[in-house]
Amino acid sequence: MKELVKETIKKDLFINGEWKTANQYTPLYSPYSGECIAEVPAATLEEVEFALQSAYEARNIIASMPSHRRASILENLVKLLEEKADEAAQILALEAAKPITTAKAEIARTIQTYKFAAEEAKRIHGETIPVDAAPGGEGRIAYTVREPIGVVAAITPFNFPMNLVAHKVGPAIASGNTVVLKPAQQTPLSAFFLAELLQEAGLPAGALNVVTGSGSLIGEKLVTDERVQKISFTGSPEVGIGIRNKAGLKRVTLELGSNAAVIIDKDVDIDSIIARCVSGAFAFQGQVCISLQRIYVHEELYSAFVEKFVAATQKLIIGDPLDASTDVSALISSKDVQRALGWIEEAKQQGAKLAAGGQTKNNILYPTVLLDVDPTLKVSCQEVFAPIVLINKFSSVDEAIELVNDSKYGLQAGIYTQNIHTALKATQQLHVGGVIVNDIPTFRLDHMPYGGVKESGIGREGVKYAIEEMTEQKLIVFNQTNSSV
Structure with missing residues (x-):
């Protein structure tokens, strides 16, 4: 991998x-080493327009493609990813400072996501409707089909730049849609x-x-353009709420913020869960939507x-994220390090106890444990x-819930x-x-199915569920009597 960053x-x-050669380029820096690792296009509105028009014109081509062919493309992608899994993981470690072992796990999940997409491409179907259950339905046959929605705008974050992209691109291709993908600026x-x-493929x-x-320039164009249907x-919730307010009648799926919690009841063997809880809190530096906070x-x-x-x-x-023994590496930016330090200091000043961490080294924030934290x-x-x-x-447990x-x-x-009984109460x-x-x-x-309530978003991901939100249901009714109603 180190050879990749020599030039x-x-x-x-x-x-x-x-x-396509872009009009403008910007440098991309490693969050860990700070070195410039790439020159990346900074698309203009004209270039985004070209992408949108290309997706719009291609929508009928992929929509008319038989499902087995779309599945075959995704299966080809799976094979290529399996062959190049190490290279893919190294890209994640380089651009996101994701520890290489964690990066490899993400690539394995990405492969699974595209496998699911290939399988679900063959399972998109409607249902028959018992129309004669209502008076006036006699002599008719009715059924539904699901059709692709058109152009999908996919706007993705830095923390899972392979698998979260797969959760948007995979279902879109499987269901016969085209995609304009805007990845996070740090992980292109x-x-x-x-x-x-x-x-x-x-x-x-x-x-x-x-x-x-x-993000603001490209996102504004994608959100407001009438050719985008989804x-x-x-x-972040702030950006997501802004998208929802501007999207009009477009379909919208938003995966937003979280401060995920776990309850540990008094009958639990804590020795059996410590490692799991530590992993949940600190995997990929806590930069996970459902990180244990x-x-x-x-x-x-x-x-x-x-x-x-x-x-x-x-x-x-x-x-170093490229060291296989590393558990925790750099945060995505120095700005995030300073923000986190500020929040830790605020907690300490308000009476919280610092039990571990709290210090930094370059862009690395050491894993931090706080006790007796006020919920505000x-x-x-x-x-x-x-x-x-x-x-x-x-x-x-009532208090914990x-x-x-x-x-x-x-x-x-x-x-x-x-x-x-406690478990059932919690689920309810x-x-x-x-x-x-x-x-x-x-x-x-x-x-x-994956998604939240309140400010955690709307809609659901998980390949099958994403496909449902990327397709329109159409009703078909045949009148077999040929008589007027």
């Missing part, structure tokens, strides 16, 4: 099946890598277009849990997106308990998009 890579826009190389593979020209540059966005532990287990959790946290290896503080009520976790105690629900977010939550009363029993809220498989 700066220069990438072009991918539009209408071709690599993985999107260009995907474009290369899909071109080789046989995707028709214009079915995928990749434009990089200013917007799939993963990012809040831990609520029953007062009978609190002291022992904190002691063991802190000890395990302090064993994590900090360093930023590290509790906002999304930290950094390696920071709080541990507070509770005296009853109330603490979890006391949030403007509601993506996923977890509960560890051996009591089936936790106001989130997904409740994970006897595991951390960070658990996700790529074919499950």
